[in-house]
Amino acid sequence: MASVQAYPFRISRISDVGGAEIFGVDLSQPLDAAMKDAIMRAFLEFHILVFRDQELTKDAQYKFSENFGEMEHHVGRLPNGKPYSIVHTVTNLDADGNPIKSLKAEGNYFWHTDKSYHAVPSLTTMLHAVELPESGGGDTQFANTKRGYDALSDTMKTRIADMKVEHSWEASRRNVGAPPPNAAQISERPPVVHPIVRTHPDTGDKTLYLGHHMSHIVGLDKDESDALLEELSDHTTQDEFVYTHQWRTGDYVMWDNRLLLHRAMPNYKFSKDRRLLHRTVVIGTAPY
Ligand SMILES: [Fe+2]
Numbered sequence: 001m002a003s004v005q006a007y008p009f010r011i012s013r014i015s016d017v018g019g020a021e022i023f024g025v026d027l028s029q030p031l032d033a034a035m036k037d038a039i040m041r042a043f044l045e046f047h048i049l050v051f052r053d054q055e056l057t058k059d060a061q062y063k064f065s066e067n068f069g070e071m072e073h074h075v076g077r078l079p080n081g082k083p084y085s086i087v088h089t090v091t092n093l094d095a096d097g098n099p100i101k102s103l104k105a106e107g108n109y110f111w112h113t114d115k116s117y118h119a120v121p122s123l124t125t126m127l128h129a130v131e132l133p134e135s136g137g138g139d140t141q142f143a144n145t146k147r148g149y150d151a152l153s154d155t156m157k158t159r160i161a162d163m164k165v166e167h168s169w170e171a172s173r174r175n176v177g178a179p180p181p182n183a184a185q186i187s188e189r190p191p192v193v194h195p196i197v198r199t200h201p202d203t204g205d206k207t208l209y210l211g212h213h214m215s216h217i218v219g220l221d222k223d224e225s226d227a228l229l230e231e232l233s234d235h236t237t238q239d240e241f242v243y244t245h246q247w248r249t250g251d252y253v254m255w256d257n258r259l260l261l262h263r264a265m266p267n268y269k270f271s272k273d274r275r276l277l278h279r280t281v282v283i284g285t286a287p288y
Pocket of ligand 1: 108112113114262
């Protein structure tokens with residue numbers, strides 16, 4: 001596809017839905033103001049930036065990530081009970097470095113936007129592909145909810161304009177069939193309410209703020225709420241609005257959680273192949 005000229009690096013659109021690949025930028029080096037500005041412009045234009053062929057340490061990933069805001073801590077715990085480090089690992093390998101036998105009921109595999117169960121959710125999530133399945137797969141999908149919103153009927157836009165949705169850690173666990181959190185965990189992360197139509201804080205675009213951390217639409221009975229959330233979710237995750245990223249080793253991907261839903265695909269031999277990525281997250285602003 002044609003290169004875009006307005007940037008100080010080679011950048012090509014990957015899909016109509018979102019995504020651009022960027023070449024010739026070394027993320028292990030400090031960013032100057034002009035490069036940071038160019039990356040942010042590209043981020044707002046393409047929503048998913050794929051920096052190819054990156055080699056950087058966890059420390060360098062931390063330094064690159066913090067250019068874009070306050071770093072977010074992982075909410076989970078490692079199997080040994082310790083907290084995750086801010087630059088943590090997403091992998092199918094166990095503590096001994098061997099592929100796991102079966103996938104757990106993880107929320108990653110369901111459409112979501114990161115930390116929507118927080119009052120102030122994630123702005124961008126970044127993943128650096130260190131090891132990928134030899135036989136392919138392990139893709140990540142992104143759904144563009146601005147495109148989904150724009151394609152709604154005027155009747156539906158009016159119907160949902162002022163609706164609010166409760167998101168919670170408890171609902172998130174329930175929705176994916178995972179063991180429920182205990183009382184302490186629930187009180188540590190109480191439910192939050194966000195608008196269903198979110199305004200992107202940098203562009204003013206209207207988006208659909210959905211995902212499997214949702215519990216219900218405030219003020220509707222359960223059946224009506226479930227039906228409407230399912231209808232909107234199915235609508236904005238239809239193929240027309242989805243980009244599937246097929247990873248290459250060295251890819252460093254950062255995406256905009258404010259207008260994208262995403263999910264991991266269990267489409268690889270997780271009990272045989274190795275998949276390991278380094279993850280960082282930057283906190284955003286309260287949705288409105
Ligand atoms: Fe996620």
